[in-house]
Amino acid sequence: MKVEQIYTGCLAQGAYYIVSENEAAIIDPLREVKPYLERLEKDNVTLKYIFETHFHADFVSGHLDLSKKTGAPIIYGPTAQPEFEAIIAEDHQIFEIGKVKIKVLHTPGHTMESTTYLLIDEKGTETAIFTGDTLFLGDVGRPDLAQKAGSVTQEDLAGILYESLQTKIMPLDDSITVYPAHGAGSACGKNMQKETVDLLGNQKRTNYALNQPDKASFIREVLDGLTAPPKYFGMNVALNKGGYESLDAVMDKGLTPVAAEDFEAYAEETGALILDTRNPGDFCKGFIPNSINIGLKGDFAPWVGSLIVDVKHPLLLIADEGTEEEAITRLSRVGFDHVLGYLKGGFEAWKSSGKETDEVNRISPEEFTRQFTEHSKVIDVRKISEYAAEHIDNAYNKPLDTISDWVKTIDDQEHFFLHCAGGYRSMIAASILNSHGIRNFTEIEGGFGAIKKTGILPTSDFICQSKVI
Structure with a gap:
């Protein structure tokens, strides 16, 4: 058996690749599926299942593209209602991958379909839990994303999360490894540790949320100081639940070079926002007027989501030559699929054309x-x-x-x-x-x-x- 955490720092997100015998499973894949396909080919194994812990809000999952390219079914926990074909598992249902098993533990609270997957090894020993946004290291998932006006409040969800943790997670053995979906830097929690893997026993001792004396205290402490979620979260949930365009098509459209002499007119014609992905030190020395700088070498995608918000807004890119594909990929991770092209030759081409530039003092x-x-x-x-x-x-x-x-x-x-x-x-x-x-x-x-x-x-x-x- 092999368990690999595939961690993406800019999103503070962990996907998981599990192999046993000649079969594999992937949990919470990112939008670009090429790295997973390469692993499958290298290991000469077949992808049997794609597990989703919930409908993610902070990134767009690669579940649909991965399923289309491999034929592996997508699995959600109880109560999930995706708008595409998927297996909706029952609580405590078992899925076999080679000689290991994945047990479904329905753990609602972060969202109502949130599910933890318990890994049982070849000897029948419970060895790890993939907790999604139910349990983080040092924190638990925010319980305010699945509120419904007039019916379910964040207090209700926090109470449901408390029961999930007490009945499904806390009874598990201290030796079990915890593999969360996010680490420090994610907006899905407020107090996450910098580590990305831990033992459950240590979390029982150190996680403030697991050490509350009662439900009322848990609800109060988990909600205390919780800031508003980024505005793009709801749009990402809709994409994960309803479907999205293939990343291959998104990439083909976005990797369209636009000459400097046509760039301004194209932006005006399409209403596109000009997104400059260069580092701040370069941007301040010269940029296209009215362009917005969000540097690729930073928390690029989350800031795009938080500040531009509308994932359907058309974008035109300014990028260092050779980084255009990376920029489009990272934008796609948070659902910004409408990149119309990029400035051919980068900012230097614009500058050489004699067009107007601006600077930051x-x-x-x-x-x-x-x-x-x-x-x-x-x-x-x-x-x-x-x-x-x-x-x-x-x-x-x-x-x-x-x-x-x-x-x-x-x-x-x-x-x-x-x-x-x-x-x-x-x-x-x-x-x-x-x-x-x-x-x-x-x-x-x-x-x-x-x-x-x-x-x-x-x-x-x-x-x-x-x-x-």
């Missing part, structure tokens, strides 16, 4: 300390918890994920400094501000981390972020 942290006065206005676009942990005295906290709201309140007559933790998010904010005609600001290279290293400006007292929810 970026300064070093040292220069910031020289320009800073007690009257300076500073906007910190980090998360609330990061700001609460430590920040520049008197800085305003305006998190990036809410910029569509606070951009309307900015007075462009008053200059301000802009920063995040390291420069990635503040450049996203800078590009959005520019697209709204707001230009009277200065962005700080290296963000708060670099500012703090100067040791010059006063900051608030540090508070450990794990205590700031």
Whole structure:
């Protein structure tokens, strides 16, 4: 038997590949299925089942493409109602892969169809659980995504999740390995550990959610400090439940080069948003006016989802040459399938054509300390918890994920400094501000981390972020 965790850092997502004898199973595959097909071919095994723990909200699964390419059936837990052919398993149903077995444990709460899969090895020993978003390391899945107005509240779902954990997970042996669907950085939980694999016994001892004295306490603690989910989550659920276009077709359409002389007219004709995927340091030195910068070398896909939101919005890409396919693939992971093409030759081709460009006023942290006065206005676009942990005295906290709201309140007559933790998010904010005609600001290279290293400006007292929810 072989169990492989296939972890994708930008989504903080874990898919699982299980092999026994000449058969395999895959749990919660990502959108691009080529890596799985290559593993199957290398191991000379047949994919027997594709297991889905639930209808994912933060990414688009590869279940449909994988099933079409291999013929393997898709399996969901009880109560799931996909709009395509699938096996809807019963609670405690057993599926065999070679000499091992997968037992279905229905664990509703995160969503009503949420299911944990229990792996039983060749000797009949229960060895691992694939918990999806039911149980994370250090946390549990947020219970606010499957609310239904007038019928099911987040409190109801949290209570259901408590019962699932108490009756299906807690009775299992401490030696069982926990394989969750997500790790730290995912918006599906609020307190996840950086590790991606652990023993259940350790989680029983250290996971705050598993150490509540009663259901009421569990509901209170799990819901406390839970921020609003990203707005694109519902659209991803719809794609996972209802189906989507083949990634092959999405890639063929997106990998269309558009010459610099045609690019602007094509954007206006189609209403496409121009998405610049270069790193912040390059973007600030020159970019196409009104383009939005979300760098590929960062949490690219989640930020696209959180800020652009509408997965059907047409996109045109600016990318470093050779990275176009990666950008389209990563966009597809969160359902943004409407890439119409990319700028042939990249930004340099645009610049060489003599077309209009723009810049962001970026300064070093040292220069910031020289320009800073007690009257300076500073906007910190980090998360609330990061700001609460430590920040520049008197800085305003305006998190990036809410910029569509606070951009309307900015007075462009008053200059301000802009920063995040390291420069990635503040450049996203800078590009959005520019697209709204707001230009009277200065962005700080290296963000708060670099500012703090100067040791010059006063900051608030540090508070450990794990205590700031």
